[in-house]
Amino acid sequence: MNEISFQPDDSLYRNRDSLSEDYTPQTIVGRDDEIKQYHTALQPVINGEQPSNIFLYGKTGVGKTAVTNYLLNQLADDAHRFDLDLSIISLNCEGLNSSYQVAVNLVNRIRAPEDQISKTGHPQYEIYEFLWRELDALGGTVLLVLDEVDNIGESDSILYQIPRARSNGNIADAKVGIIGISNDLAFRENLSAKVRSSLCEKSISFPPYDATELRSVLEQRADVAFHDNALSTEVLPLCAAYGAQDAGDARKALDLLRGAGDLARANNADMVTEDHVNQAQNELEREELMDGIADLADHQQLVLYALTTLEAEQETPARSQAVFERYKELCTFAAFDARTSRRVRDFLADLAKLSIIISSQRNDGLSGGQYRDHELDHNLTTILNAMSELIERVGIHQTVRTHIQNSDNIVLSE
Numbered sequence: 001m002n003e004i005s006f007q008p009d010d011s012l013y014r015n016r017d018s019l020s021e022d023y024t025p026q027t028i029v030g031r032d033d034e035i036k037q038y039h040t041a042l043q044p045v046i047n048g049e050q051p052s053n054i055f056l057y058g059k060t061g062v063g064k065t066a067v068t069n070y071l072l073n074q075l076a077d078d079a080h081r082f083d084l085d086l087s088i089i090s091l092n093c094e095g096l097n098s099s100y101q102v103a104v105n106l107v108n109r110i111r112a113p114e115d116q117i118s119k120t121g122h123p124q125y126e127i128y129e130f131l132w133r134e135l136d137a138l139g140g141t142v143l144l145v146l147d148e149v150d151n152i153g154e155s156d157s158i159l160y161q162i163p164r165a166r167s168n169g170n171i172a173d174a175k176v177g178i179i180g181i182s183n184d185l186a187f188r189e190n191l192s193a194k195v196r197s198s199l200c201e202k203s204i205s206f207p208p209y210d211a212t213e214l215r216s217v218l219e220q221r222a223d224v225a226f227h228d229n230a231l232s233t234e235v236l237p238l239c240a241a242y243g244a245q246d247a248g249d250a251r252k253a254l255d256l257l258r259g260a261g262d263l264a265r266a267n268n269a270d271m272v273t274e275d276h277v278n279q280a281q282n283e284l285e286r287e288e289l290m291d292g293i294a295d296l297a298d299h300q301q302l303v304l305y306a307l308t309t310l311e312a313e314q315e316t317p318a319r320s321q322a323v324f325e326r327y328k329e330l331c332t333f334a335a336f337d338a339r340t341s342r343r344v345r346d347f348l349a350d351l352a353k354l355s356i357i358i359s360s361q362r363n364d365g366l367s368g369g370q371y372r373d374h375e376l377d378h379n380l381t382t383i384l385n386a387m388s389e390l391i392e393r394v395g396i397h398q399t400v401r402t403h404i405q406n407s408d409n410i411v412l413s414e
């Protein structure tokens with residue numbers, strides 16, 4: 001048997017966990033304007049007045065949750081200091097797509113574990129009755145923090161009912177405010193006017209981070225996560241630059257820094273370098289691409305598969321018509337009903353938007369007409385790997401056989 005043992009290794013990291021999602025930073029950097037607006041919007045709470053309903057929106061990883069946790073912790077401390085009765089109830093609405101489910105979850109969040117209500121079987125009015133009673137029993141000021149609030153359907157929306165509960169006489173004692181958080185930028189626009197005006201009394205937009213802001217976020221976290229001198233000087237600016245390019249998402253920038261640190265550790269390096277960051281970035285891009293492709297619908301993947309076979313034959317850039325012909329062939333193998341050539345053009349446009357392929361508009365000099373041609377924007381083997389589940393169902397096209405590992409295991413269609 002091989003002699004293998006595990007040894008703790010802390011030569012680079014002081015506290016690697018501080019780069020993970022569940023770490024709460026001590027202070028927030030790069031969000032001064034947003035914190036200021038948010039602070040003003042929360043001021044009525046500390047005055048003992050009716051809280052405003054606050055709506056935060058912005059893309060993923062821009063600090064909505066981090067800033068909320070930071071400010072609400074501070075608010076809870078200050079409320080205690082001024083002897084104010086404040087309860088903060090937080091609920092992530094992911095998977096809760098009706099007001100009914102949200103109300104049940106809120107009731108159970110407030111009630112003791114032995115006193116929970118069942119998730120089904122109550123008429124809607126009864127669930128609201130439970131909720132009003134629980135909120136009133138809490139009394140004082142109650143802030144309901146609803147993360148991913150866009151999951152909730154609109155009809156008879158709880159987002160309308162809660163703000164009106166006091167004026168409708170449903171609750172008498174508690175002053176309730178909603179903090180809604182969403183990364184669906186269209187959500188607010190699509191709300192009916194009556195829900196929008198109550199839910200979005202104070203709206204605060206969180207823009208993507210720019211490279212300077214990301215650098216501050218990374219510097220602050222790197223101080224906690226790494227030993228002094230563990231990072232070469234270009235590491236943080238490079239992670240920040242990639243992060244800013246990539247939707248200004250702090251989560252991704254922190255993931256990249258951790259990826260680079262892990263690579264350096266795996267290579268027994270004394271320092272994290274620019275090379276580790278570049279390699280980690282390639283790896284993250286590859287994983288993202290794999291996930292993006294795996295999430296595509298069957299026919300979108302078939303269109304991508306068609307283009308991949310053309311690329312394997314060095315027939316790319318290929319015109320839409322050529323991709324369509326190959327796609328129809330694959331549909332015949334797979335016994336799928338082929339979509340129209342117009343749909344296939346739409347799928348090609350979707351793939352280009354996702355940066356999986358490159359599509360270019362060309363002018364045909366002779367006829368004066370225009371056409372589009374397409375090629376892969378990534379390594380062919382990576383794309384084939386990401387589609388392995390579909391390829392297993394459809395079979396391997398002969399042009400790509402040499403690019404697929406374990407091709408013996410997959411049924412050939414020809």
Ligand SMILES: Nc1ncnc2c1ncn2[C@@H]1O[C@H](COP(=O)(O)OP(=O)(O)OP(=O)(O)O)[C@@H](O)[C@H]1O
Pocket residue numbers: 020021022023024025027028029030031058059060061062063064065066067182183217250251254
């Ligand atoms: N200004 C900041 N200072 C320190 N850390 C931050 C800052 N902004 C974001 N982070 C960190 O980046 C990660 C993502 O941030 P956060 O969860 O707040 O994003 P979000 O806008 O709520 O995203 P989502 O909509 O996906 O939930 C977290 O680990 C958070 O601690």
